[in-house]
Amino acid sequence: MLKLSIENNEITLYGINTLKKYQLSQLEYYGYSITGDIANKVTSIVTAELSKLLEYFKEEEVSIQFSPGTDEIISKMMASKKTLSLIFNKGKDIKEGKLDEADFSLFLNFLLTLPRNLKQHQIKSAYHLYSLKNAANFSVPGSGKTSVVLSVYEKLKRESLCNVLFVIGPPSCFQPWKHEFNETLGRVAKSIILSGGSKEFRKSEYLSSADDKHELYLTTFQSVLNDYDDIIKFILKKGVNAFVVIDEAHYMKQIGGSWANALLKIGQHARFKCVLTGTPIPKSYKDIYNLFDFLWNEDSPLTESNKFEIDGWEKKKKDQAAKQLLQDKIGPLFYRVRKKDLGLIPPKFHDTISIKMNEFEQKVYSYTTSRILELSEDEYFNNEEVLGKLWRGRMIRLRQAVSYSKLLVSSIKEYDENFLTSSDLANIIKSYDEMEVPAKLIKLTELVKQLNTVGQKVLIWSNFIGTLELIKSHFIQLGLKCELIYGKTPVRKEDDLEISKEKTREDIRDEFIDPASGLDILIANPGACAESISLHKTCFHAIYYDLSYNCAQYIQSMDRIHRVGGSETKEANYYFLQYENSIDEDIRKNLTAKAQRMYDLIEEDYAIYDLDLYDESLDDDIEAYKRIFLKQRAN
Secondary structure: OEEEEEEOOEEEEEOHHHOOHHHHHHHHHOOOEEEOOEEEEEOOOHHHHHHHHHHHHHHOOOOEEEOOOHHHHHHHHHHHHHHHHHHHHHHHHHHOOOOOHHHHHHHHHHHOOOOOOOOHHHHHHHHHHHHHOEEEEOOOOOOOHHHHHHHHHHHHHHOOOOOEEEEEOOHHHHHHHHHHHHHHHOOOOOEEEOOOOOHHHHHHHHOOOOOOOOOEEEEOHHHHHHHHHHHHHHHHOOOOOEEEEEOOHHHHOOOOOHHHHHHHHHHOOOOEEEEEOOOOOOOOHHHHHHHHHHHHHHHOOOOHHHHHHHHHHHHOOOHHHHHHHHHHHHHHHEEOOOHHHOOOOOOEEOOOEEEOOOHHHHHHHHHHHHHHHHHHOOHHHOOHHHHHHHHHHHHHHHHHHOOOHHHHHOOEOOEOOOOOOOHHHHHHHHOHHHHOOOHHHHHHHHHHHHHHHOOOEEEEEOOOHHHHHHHHHHHHHOOOOOEEEOOOOOOOOOOOHHHHOOOOHHHHHHHHHOOOOOOOEEEEOHHHHOOOOOOOOOEEEEEEOOOOOOHHHHHHHHOOOOOOOOOOOOOOEEEEEEEOOOHHHHHHHHHHHHHHHHHHHHOOOOOOOOOOOOOOOHHHHHHHHHHHHHHHHHO
16 A cells, blocks of 8 residues: 655655556656655645645545645645535535525625625626635626726725735736726725836835735736745735735736746735636637636646646547536636626727728839739748748738838838838838828828817727827827827836836826816727726727737727726727728728627637737738738739
8 A cells, every 4th residue: 555645845655666557657747756665756835736646546546545644734635625615616606696695685785885886797796706705707808807806805805804905917907906996995095016117126015014005016927927925925924915816817828837837826825816807718728727726726626637638628629528627617616797798888880981092102002012922932942930920021011001101111020021122112111201191191180080079089099100100290290189008108117207207008098088188089009008998988989090910909909998887878989991902901801700700709608719819910910921912823
């Protein structure tokens, strides 16, 4: 019989000569060192390793004898699993509508004390999170997840269980959290942003001896990677009872990734935890593993055996089996509100505004398409990786040509092909601003003026920095007040006095949503503004000057003005500027079809979205190139 001992974070197995060869191989796979008749492993997560080991030997029907003292560890582990089982059943009952009427009534009475009245779907989400204490909210973007978490935090705070809300997410979420804190709870949070800037400043804040200094802490995934040791010390500090929230949690999807590992370490020490994302499974079923490992640590409802099964089913495309196992294991531990549950007025997609190019931009576009066809004749000498970079770069050039001709003189990362060989065209592009105003910009100006005349604020989207700056400069010359949010626009930080002198993204957003500010035009690119920023209470019109093939950013950008808290009574309007007989038509057609598929998927609990949530959809640029140019060359 095997004997198992645990001492100083080391698991040791004695008598392994009784095991079969493949069982020994499994131990080695788990990371155990084998010497003679003994196998051992040093680990900082003893209970997780022990749980995995016991599960395996139970399946193999191998008996184990525990050393003195190990029984106590086993008992604690089993107690934790029993607690999870009780929580699991409670979550299941809540999702099925089997509520503890007395407890739910008390929760409803508490919600009546808050300044903000939650919607019905938010009440159910909040009660689920409050009842479980550690849970995930996978509700669609725009459903009001922030208000749900804040309500639960306040309930726990009044019960003296919690006094700090610690939010980890992208910089764009900081201002919404501060704003929603005030709107939901009726008080301005004592808050601090601990992101970027000086590590010494952040460390001093985490380790400060001052009690009750801040209530809302905001930081980024990147800062957590550098600060997780100090954050853990902060969470464990006497007098701190932290509720840790990961916002836009799909960013921690990579198993074994540095961000994920840092968050998992923090998760081991937080008493209350929540993960928020509208897209829990962007690429693979694996993407959901870290979320529940963070919430439940070594008691994660998804065991190593479960993960192995799911991975196998995914490779064999047996999606139904994978989804069923996920439902069985984690279904009660998350809440999900679908778009159809929100009660929003359907948005209005106006007919595409088709525009004829002006003389010189038509020349630039015609040259660009013919040059791409010419270059494609000689590409068979290159390997697949080189071809991918070339095709991607050429498609960006083509998209630049329908956005702003002058962009063609700018460089593109990982693309250095000699594109401009015509000196006449090069001179046109360099001197373009002196020769004409783009036809799109003229039409955009007409539309913006029409909307502003009737008191409507307007959000304008473009994917290129040069185009964003062109639009802003053009409107300023016309005497129209406007602001721009893109990658260079600073995020508000607590320790950078220089940045505080500039208008930050938060400053611009606050001014834009203020009905009386006089700022009625906001120009933005999806990469910097498509996520977390809410504009839906005062802005109901969005104009797309140009588009990329990135459907994730496209959908997220639309959600900026179509969300809970405004869109129940106000209609969101979308306008699209498109050049005739150009790549604009292919992009719009592609996005429309893909967005519909995405919305259908978003209504499901365990859909793989297969979208790149971080960078441009590079593969889509390549696919478009093949579809448009290689097919044309073949014909």
